Amino acid sequence: MKVGNFERELAEQRVEDEKEAAIASARKALSGVGRDDCDECGRPIGQARRKVMPSATRCFSCQQAHEEGNRRR
Structure with a gap:
């Protein structure tokens, strides 16, 4: 037991x-504090994404993949 x-x-x-x-x-x-580089791939987070989501920690591509993975669970 x-x-x-x-x-x-x-x-x-x-x-x-x-x-x-x-x-x-x-x-x-x-x-509202984000990062300059993506937590997932290490590439810079684009200026457009930073403008829309200042707290972003993933680039657009990695965020999209992350959300797709969560939907499948």
Whole structure:
């Protein structure tokens, strides 16, 4: 039975870690601070994207791929 408790604790910790990451991401987005280079591919984030979404951390292509991946889940 201890294995079940361990697995549950790991799952709870993972959920908590994901919540903290989401909160940090939201705070960053609300602050309006983005990046010059894409977090995914490292290429510069285009000026047009930066103008529309100052808090962007991904270039247009990587953001589109990210959103497509989330839709499939």
